[in-house]
Amino acid sequence: SSPLSINAFDYNCHVDLIKLLKQEGELFRLRKARQKMSELFPLTEEIWLDWLKDEIRLTEEEPNREKVYELFERAVKDYICPDIWLEYAQYSIGGMGSPGGIDRVRSIFERAVTAVGLHMTKGQMVWEAYREFENAILSTTQLERIHTLFRRQLAIPLMDMEGTYAEYEEWSEHGVPETVVHQYKKAVQQMEKCKPFEEALMVAETPKLAEYQAYIDFELKEGDPARIQITFERALSENCLVPDMWAKYTTYLDRQLKFKDLVLSTHERAVRNCPWTMGLWKSYLLALERHGADHQTVSDVFEKALNAGFIQATDYVEIWQAYLDYLRRRVDFKSSKELEELRAAFSRSLDYMKHDVEERFGESGDPSCIIMQIWARIEALHCKNMQKARELWDSIMTKGNAKYANMWLEYYNLERSYGDSIHCRKALHRAVQCTSDYPEHVCEVLLSFERVEGSLEDWDFAVQKTETRLNRINEQRAKAAEKEANLARQEDERAEQRRKAKVEKKAQKKVQKGTRAGEKRKAEQDDYQDEWNEDAGEIDSLPAPPATKKAPQGAAASAPSAHRQNEDNPELRNDNSSVFVSNLAYTLEEPEAKLRTLFETCGPIKQIRPIFTGKGSFRGYGYIQFESPVSVPEALKLDRRDVEGRPVFVSPCVDKNKNPDFKVFKYNTMMEKHKIFISGLPFSCTKEQLAEISKNHGTVKEVRLVTYRSGKPKGLAYVEFADETQASQAVLKMDGIEVEGNKISVAISNPPRRNTIDKPGSSRPTGDAMPRQVYGARGKGRTQLSMLPRSLHRQSVPAGKVENGSAADGEPASAAGNAAGEPKQLSNSDFAKMLLNM
Known part of the structure; x- marks a missing residue:
């Protein structure tokens, strides 16, 4: 098949x-x-030319020129391509002998020079072909036609136009008229202005987006509509999947040129090229309405938009809003037909949000029920139907909005404008009862309302109700504050206990130092290891977590500020040449040999230092010191490499006491338009399988499967493409496909920003600093939260605590002992004592 x-x-x-x-x-x-x-x-120039040439060959056997003409007409609409126009004109010359044939050729040439005659680098060949045609059918009466063509071409800035001028001088028996010389000089001046942009395009690599952008901006300032149009068209023929370029072009046509056929055909081409971009559909709907398109056409375009496959829930809310606005504007509220259609559309939009959008994205996209609010206002203002408006507001409040003061005040204002004081009072009483974000504010509004409109009885009741509510709120706030204080105190106590335990443990170890570890390692390594364990901050809190514990994504944190004992021996201490390795299994046999095998490809290794407990068991982390700092970037590339079924974390060795601002979160937290985020993958899916699926949509640069620390897959992945166009295509084509029976979800990579996360389990950003839609196609789901290091979820990390191999900022900077566990340097008197004791 x-x-x-x-x-x-x-x-x-x-x-x-x-x-x-x-x-x-x-x-x-x-x-x-x-x-x-x-x-x-839409087909590229190359595909169209291939098709057209094949069809021309086929019709030589079964003559049907009209069929080929129809195909040319379709071809010139997809993109503005000089080569296709030239092919079209030359094909039409073949039918010159039929009735009206010459007029048809001229008509096609005229359309060609209108469409591409201004093309700085390829326009010239169309003009020349037109002149050659007129020359071929030359008769005395037609000499003037060729003069006219020369004059028209010489008035246009084109590359190498000097040659055309010389040809005209030679061809014209009476010399070049003064008016033509004047026009030609003006065109040459214009060509000189454009030359730097043309030269930049010649040397740039495809798709030359930045160079075209600069050229378009220049032409927009110059203000010649025809030149602006041809420059946009040239840019789009090479950047047809860049929605911003289409948006800029259609906006220009909407606001400046306003020619109906040009405007609408360009909007249609825009959504045909970038169907996943909601903004292009929205402006298309507006353009159709602006130019008086019939209702069926607008409705058909809206239905196509709904099926276009947008990548975030909010896009569907916005396109529905645009369509509902259009329907509202066409309603004559004195007649019922359009009004019923508007109500039916509102009803369908709510149903669509519930059954299509929420099921696909796991969120509504319209948490504040903006569509319902607009419907309620229309019912109240235009239809004087407060009953329907109240029903809608009742539904809005049941969708989790009753705790917000601004929602109650919005409803109250509607009642003030179109309702009655009974319902105003009722709304404010409910607001006082339910509001949890700004209760004082709604209490104040209720009291102000009763001051103006209420009886004494109403006033007393309002005072009593607001006092009761505020007392309750204050009690809740006091309890919450007390609970927080208790938690902080308990945390301080635990920290103090840990500190004491650490001191006792240290004292114990000094007594037992050397004996047990000597059974496991050579005496020299034993000395070094105990010095490390005693004085480097103990690093108790850094065991690689058991397989069930949720691990952070991103590179492991920097090396503990342990490693500090090296400061006594500068020769041994060299963070610039070292990396910190963690998340290895405790049960790893011969960790030094395993680490050597993994890292020896990165460059010559000076020493490998796996860290052991006092009892000799491996702690799951260690240090690799290379001969040269150039090996470090190579080693960092091995981050998340599988070692016996677990992803090993590799990170730079940085003393955080000296570099308190050092950040180790490796993966981007901003939108990455060239990368896609995939969820719902089967756990059995491998990197190779995913790369194979993805490569059909572009050049795959990297595939990263997201796993727990234990190596167990999460069913999530990131795939990086060569550019954002390929990523957009991949979202469009891959979202919803099945992989081994699992339906996957695909979106542009857009992890939540780090500074907006409250606590683990929180699903709302703090404050209003960030609108919902920044979280990308699928909202802020658990899968995206898990991409953050745990340290970012915490309000504070207790002193001495180590996260992912980095000591907490508050840890003391001093540590006894030196780098590699060597004995401390001895003075002359120390040597003298040793000699005396021998």
Whole structure:
């Protein structure tokens, strides 16, 4: 079966099928395949030219020129391509002998020079072809036509226009008229201004986005509409999947040119190229309304938008809002037909949010029920139907909004404007009862209302109600504060107990020092190891967690500020050449040999120092010191490499006491448009499988499966593509496909920002600093929360506590002992004493 039966929207799949059929010479199946592809996607210049040439060959056997003309008409609409226009004009010359043939050729040439005659680098060939055609059918009466063509071309800035001028001088028997010389000089000046932009395009690598952007900005300042248009078209022929470029172009056409056919056809091409971009559909709907499109057309475009596959829940809310706005504007509230249609659309939008959006994204996209609020206002203002408005507000409040003061005040204001004082009072009493964010404010509004409108009885009741509520709120706040203080005190006590235990343990170890560890290692290593364990901060809190414990994502934190004993011996201490390795299994046999095997490809190793407990068992972390700092970046690339079924964390060795601002969170927390985030993968899915699935949509640079510390997969992954266009395509094509029976979700990578997270388990950002939609396509789900290091979730880390191998900032900076556990340097008198005691 054809791969297209699996996914008809896979662009590359269509391209491969067409190549295959062309190789096999299956001309009729090839025609069908191209037809199918052109219905779903705009085709590139290369694909159109191939198709057109094949069709021209086919029609030589069964003459049907009209069919080819129709195909050319479709081809020139997808992108503005000089080569296609030239091919079209030259093909039409072949039909010159038929009735009206010459007029048809001229008409096509005229449209071609209008469309691409201003193209700085390729426009010239269209003008020349037009002149050659007129020359070929030359008669005395038509000399003037060629003069006119020369004059028109010479008035336009084109590269190498000097050659055309010289040709005209030679061709014209009476010399070049003064007016033509004047126009030509103006065009040359303009060409000189454009030359730097053209030269920048010549040397730039595809897709030349920045160079085109600069060129467009220049043309927008110059203000010639035809030149602005051709520059946009040239940019889009190479950047057809860049939504921002289409948005900039359509905005220009909407606000400046305003020609209906041009505006609407460009909007249609924009959504055809970037269907996943809600903003393009929204501006298309507005443009259709602006230019008086019939209702059926607008509705059809809206339905297409709903099926376009947007990547976040809020996009669906916004497109529905745009359509509902349009429906409201066409309603004559004195007649019932359009009003019923508007109400039906509002009702359908709420149903759509509930059953389609929430099920797909796991969130509504409209937590404040903006659509319902607008519907309620329309019912109140235009239809004088307060009963319906109240029903809607009742529904809004039951969706978790009753705790917010601003929601109650919004409803109260609606009642003030279109309702009555009974319902105003009722709303404010309920607000006082339910509001938990700003209770004082709603209490104040109730009292102000009764001052103006209420009886004494109403006033007394309001005072009593507000006092009762505020007393209760204050009690709750006092309890919460007390609980917090108790927790802080308990934490301080625990820290003090840990400190005492540590001191006692240290004293014990000094007594037992050397004996047990000597059974495990050579005496020299034993001395070094005990010095490390005693004086480097003990690092009790850093055991690699058991397999069940939830681990943070991202690189392990920096080495503990332990490693400090090296300060006594600068020769041994060299953080610049070292890395800290953690999350190895406690049960790892011969850790030194394993670490050597893993890191020897990074460069010559000076020493490997796995860390052991006093009893000789491996602690799950250690240090690698290289001969040269150049090996460190190579070693850091091995972060998360699998070692006996666990991801090993590799991070720089940094003394945090000297570098308190050092940050170790490796992975980006901003939106990464060239990277996609995949959830819902089967746990059995491997990197190779995922790379294989993803490579159909672009160049895969890296695949990262997210795992727990134990190595167990989470069913999540990140795939990095060569650019954001490929990533956008991958989202569109991969979201919702099945992998080994699991339906996966795919979105542009957009982890939540670190500074907005409250606590583990929190699902709301703190304050209003960040709008909901910054969390990306799927909201702020658990999977994205788990991408943060645990240290970022905590309000404070107790002194001495170590996170992921980095000592807490508050740990004392001094530590006895030196770097590699060598005996401390001896003075002359120390040596004298040793000699005397021998």
